[in-house]
Amino acid sequence: ITNLVSMDIAANALLAAGASPAMLHCLREVPDFTPRCDAVYVNVGTLSEDWLPSMRAAASAGRPWVLDPVAAAASEFRMEACLSLLALRPAVVRGNASEILALASRSAAASSTFKGVDSSHDSGDALQAAKALAQSTGAVIAVSGAVDYITDGEQVAGAGNGVALMQKITATGCAVTALITAFVAVEPSDALVAAACALAVFGLAGEIGMESAKGPASLRMHLIDALYCLDEQTVTSRVKISLQS
Numbered sequence: 198i199t200n201l202v203s204m205d206i207a208a209n210a211l212l213a214a215g216a217s218p219a220m221l222h223c224l225r226e227v228p229d230f231t232p233r234c235d236a237v238y239v240n241v242g243t244l245s246e247d248w249l250p251s252m253r254a255a256a257s258a259g260r261p262w263v264l265d266p267v268a269a270a271a272s273e274f275r276m277e278a279c280l281s282l283l284a285l286r287p288a289v290v291r292g293n294a295s296e297i298l299a300l301a302s303r304s305a306a307a308s309s310t311f312k313g314v315d316s317s318h319d320s321g322d323a324l325q326a327a328k329a330l331a332q333s334t335g336a337v338i339a340v341s342g343a344v345d346y347i348t349d350g351e352q353v354a355g356a357g358n359g360v361a362l363m364q365k366i367t368a369t370g371c372a373v374t375a376l377i378t379a380f381v382a383v384e385p386s387d388a389l390v391a392a393a394c395a396l397a398v399f400g401l402a403g404e405i406g407m408e409s410a411k412g413p414a415s416l417r418m419h420l421i422d423a424l425y426c427l428d429e430q431t432v433t434s435r436v437k438i439s440l441q442s
């Protein structure tokens with residue numbers, strides 16, 4: 198269940214990576230459909246009062262699930278929605294630094310530099326907040342940025358792949374959270390590894406895509422092509438993941 202802006206890029210990124218996406222958000226379909234999913238993705242980017250019950254039902258269906266708290270500090274309603282979803286035990290939460298800082302401080306007003314769906318902080322600024330949030334929620338917290346940080350509250354992994362121009366394509370963050378969900382479906386017992394690998398692989402696809410891109414629109418196309426064409430040799434030789442502690 199993802200936002201209206203991200204549906205296309207998220208579904209195409211998942212297909213290119215070998216997953217099988219389906220976007221449904223009708224509450225009456227959730228009980229039939231969700232048990233058949235290997236993992237569930239909930240993204241609040243275009244939240245509405247109608248969608249929140251569907252999100253809560255899908256997150257409660259007993260499948261491993263992943264939360265993208267897009268613009269968590271946009272409003273009281275959105276912050277409360279994110280906090281109520283966090284209580285439903287996501288395996289992973291992936292946000293940009295501003296989103297993770299806002300969630301960790303649990304207040305829509307706390308983020309004075311908040312401007313919307315884009316981050317106004319570097320990922321490193323949110324590392325301590327991510328660790329605290331991981332400890333208080335039991336979720337793996339991933340903060341995207343120049344270096345993506347992934348933590349379970351004890352261990353911290355850094356994923357260094359990616360290109361800055363990815364920030365100029367809307368919903369690349371939403372797409373990488375979708376990819377994390379697919380990786381969690383494959384590796385449900387190690388969400389830290391799943392999230393770190395998905396972020397590194399998506400960043401690597403961005404690096405390879407950048408070799409042919411002329412700007413954000415062509416990078417979007419080449420990134421999806423690169424994701425589709427990745428092979429094991431390229432992944433193992435170019436992925437940059439390090440354990441920080």
Ligand SMILES: Nc1ncnc2c1ncn2[C@@H]1O[C@H](COP(=O)(O)OP(=O)(O)OP(=O)(O)O)[C@@H](O)[C@H]1O
Pocket residue numbers: 267292293294314315316341342343344345358359360361362363364366367368369370371372373396399400
């Ligand atoms: N400065 C950067 N250098 C390299 N890669 C980056 C940089 N900033 C972001 N990325 C990568 O871009 C992708 C999207 O991350 P970003 O932090 O922009 O997400 P976001 O703000 O949630 O995006 P959106 O809300 O548009 O979906 C991630 O794969 C991340 O690793």
Ligand SMILES: Cc1ncsc1CCO
Pocket residue numbers: 200202203242243267314367368370371
């Ligand atoms: C631009 C935008 N607005 C709500 S969700 C979204 C996609 C990036 O998060």
Ligand SMILES: [Mg+2]
Pocket residue numbers: 267268292293314370371
């Ligand atoms: Mg985002």
